[in-house]
Amino acid sequence: MLTFEHQFATLPEPLWVACQPTPVAQPSLIAFNDALAVALGMQTRPDDATLAQWFSGNQLPPGAQPRALGYAGHQFGNFVPQLGDGRALLLGEVVDQQGERRDVQLKGSGRTPFSRGGDGRSPLGPVLREYLVSEFMAAVGVPTTRALAAVSTGERVVRQMAEPGAVLTRVASSHIRVGTFQFAAVRRDEDALKALADHVIARHYPEAANADDPYLALLEAVTARQAALVARWMSLGFIHGVMNTDNCSIAGETIDYGPCAFMEQFDPQKVYSSIDQGGRYAFDNQPGIAQWNLARFAETLLPLMRAEGDAVVEQATEVLRGFTARFGAEQRRLHADKLGLAPESDRAVALMEALEIQMHQGRMDMTATFDALTHYAKTLGAQALSADTSAHSQKEALLALTTQPAGLTAWLADWENAQQASQQSERLEAMRRANPVVIPRNHRIQEVIDAAVEGDFAPFHTLLAAVTQPFDESAEARRLAVPATESEQVLRTFCGT
Numbered sequence: 249m250l251t252f253e254h255q256f257a258t259l260p261e262p263l264w265v266a267c268q269p270t271p272v273a274q275p276s277l278i279a280f281n282d283a284l285a286v287a288l289g290m291q292t293r294p295d296d297a298t299l300a301q302w303f304s305g306n307q308l309p310p311g312a313q314p315r316a317l318g319y320a321g322h323q324f325g326n327f328v329p330q331l332g333d334g335r336a337l338l339l340g341e342v343v344d345q346q347g348e349r350r351d352v353q354l355k356g357s358g359r360t361p362f363s364r365g366g367d368g369r370s371p372l373g374p375v376l377r378e379y380l381v382s383e384f385m386a387a388v389g390v391p392t393t394r395a396l397a398a399v400s401t402g403e404r405v406v407r408q409m410a411e412p413g414a415v416l417t418r419v420a421s422s423h424i425r426v427g428t429f430q431f432a433a434v435r436r437d438e439d440a441l442k443a444l445a446d447h448v449i450a451r452h453y454p455e456a457a458n459a460d461d462p463y464l465a466l467l468e469a470v471t472a473r474q475a476a477l478v479a480r481w482m483s484l485g486f487i488h489g490v491m492n493t494d495n496c497s498i499a500g501e502t503i504d505y506g507p508c509a510f511m512e513q514f515d516p517q518k519v520y521s522s523i524d525q526g527g528r529y530a531f532d533n534q535p536g537i538a539q540w541n542l543a544r545f546a547e548t549l550l551p552l553m554r555a556e557g558d559a560v561v562e563q564a565t566e567v568l569r570g571f572t573a574r575f576g577a578e579q580r581r582l583h584a585d586k587l588g589l590a591p592e593s594d595r596a597v598a599l600m601e602a603l604e605i606q607m608h609q610g611r612m613d614m615t616a617t618f619d620a621l622t623h624y625a626k627t628l629g630a631q632a633l634s635a636d637t638s639a640h641s642q643k644e645a646l647l648a649l650t651t652q653p654a655g656l657t658a659w660l661a662d663w664e665n666a667q668q669a670s671q672q673s674e675r676l677e678a679m680r681r682a683n684p685v686v687i688p689r690n691h692r693i694q695e696v697i698d699a700a701v702e703g704d705f706a707p708f709h710t711l712l713a714a715v716t717q718p719f720d721e722s723a724e725a726r727r728l729a730v731p732a733t734e735s736e737q738v739l740r741t742f743c744g745t
């Protein structure tokens with residue numbers, strides 16, 4: 249059993265509202281994440297029917313006290329003072345086997361006081377997308393919310409057309425966002441704001457409590473986590489798609505997988521989301537947007553900070569400026585890993601910039617490029633040891649990915665040079681782990697959703713197995729790793745609300 253606690257209930261009530269889920273017609277379990285359930289402390293697994301009842305919201309798991317959390321947010325730069333959990337309910341918190349607190353939340357469980365005009369529901373497609381992508385992120389070590397369960401409701405939800413409905417159970421270090429702070433700040437409720445900040449410090453950043461100014465230290469800690477997070481996204485070609493302040497997690501986890509996508513052909517200005525018409529959340533804009541979101545966070549904290557007047561603004565600005573250096577340091581480390589270079593290599597950044605130009609000009613698939621480069625590095629290492637001759641064919645495989653082989657050949661010569669000093673097996677291992685074979689490609693997700701809408705969940709389970717073993721080199725993994733052909737490409741993603 250999961251033992252639910254309610255630390256959030258100690259926060260003042262404008263920040264949350266008690267609310268019950270709305271039962272669904274015919275809950276049926278699509279997926280349950282047994283490994284995560286065990287990590288959360290579930291010792292015996294209830295049967296599927298019970299899990300379907302619990303994780304559709306039809307019956308509450310023992311101890312759960314559902315709450316909708318309030319939050320505000322800048323959406324595409326425009327401030328909305330009240331958003332909140334319009335289709336989600338926090339069941340409670342559990343302490344996992346590591347002693348960490350985790351929120352367990354239903355998403356798609358019916359209307360709440362924050363629903364505005366919405367129906368409180370979620371279509372099946374976005375539930376499967378979030379399940380697949382968040383579990384992939386966890387498998388490659390990117391901080392993320394997790395998927396515990398997906399349940400179909402037996403009801404239809406009406407969007408562009410009627411679609412099957414589903415409920416996702418999501419687990420997070422917490423669901424507190426920059427928007428949660430904005431919600432308290434816009435009400436000028438300093439007590440709620442302070443209670444929230446103290447709660448976050450106690451839960452996520454206890455070391456900040458001992459700083460001269462705990463709230464400045466909180467800003468610094470959240471800035472560090474966001475910088476590290478966005479660097480990880482960039483290293484995988486991940487485009488979040490809707491980096492509003494209400495989707496900027498205070499715990500530094502990826503949250504809200506609505507219109508997200510992994511870039512295939514490398515393009516720094518790539519946008520998938522149909523609602524991101526101005527390209528605000530394009531691939532290369534993501535670090536700057538994260539910093540912008542953190543500035544909105546800083547604004548909410550100013551009244552709590554110790555210094556006053558210009559001094560407090562200067563201090564906060566200095567911390568925000570630090571984002572760039574933190575992001576850069578993390579990115580350098582990740583670049584070195586992706587290229588199979590020693591972490592201290594000063595050539596990683598220049599080589600990566602040059603490779604990005606090659607990938608862009610040569611219309612190269614980003615994931616396939618790094619996968620092929622990893623293979624090539626391995627054969628080069630083997631060649632040095634045993635005169636292996638497959639390096640030639642690995643190089644050919646890499647060159648087959650580009651429309652500009654001359655440019656890539658020249659780049660490879662520079663890279664091989666830099667590589668020579670770094671051929672130890674642990675470097676190759678780090679390179680492999682920085683470069684997954686399988687990612688949840690957009691067209692594969694779409695295939696899974698199309699089959700699931702017709703009642704066939706087998707493709708979902710196949711893809712889930714592959715993306716949660718993303719470094720696997722099996723034939724099935726290789727099949728799912730193949731980039732979309734031109735006709736298969738998914739050019740636009742949708743919020744899925």
Ligand SMILES: Nc1ncnc2c1ncn2[C@@H]1O[C@H](COP(=O)(O)OP(=O)(O)OP(=O)(O)O)[C@@H](O)[C@H]1O
Nearest residue numbers: 331332333334335363366367368369503504506745
């Ligand atoms: N079908 C719906 N019914 C009611 N409210 C909704 C619905 N879809 C979205 N919302 C609300 O609209 C706002 C923005 O939606 P958005 O898609 O960013 O969030 P979400 O995907 O529902 O939630 P999260 O950020 O927790 O993953 C949120 O307040 C959300 O609760």
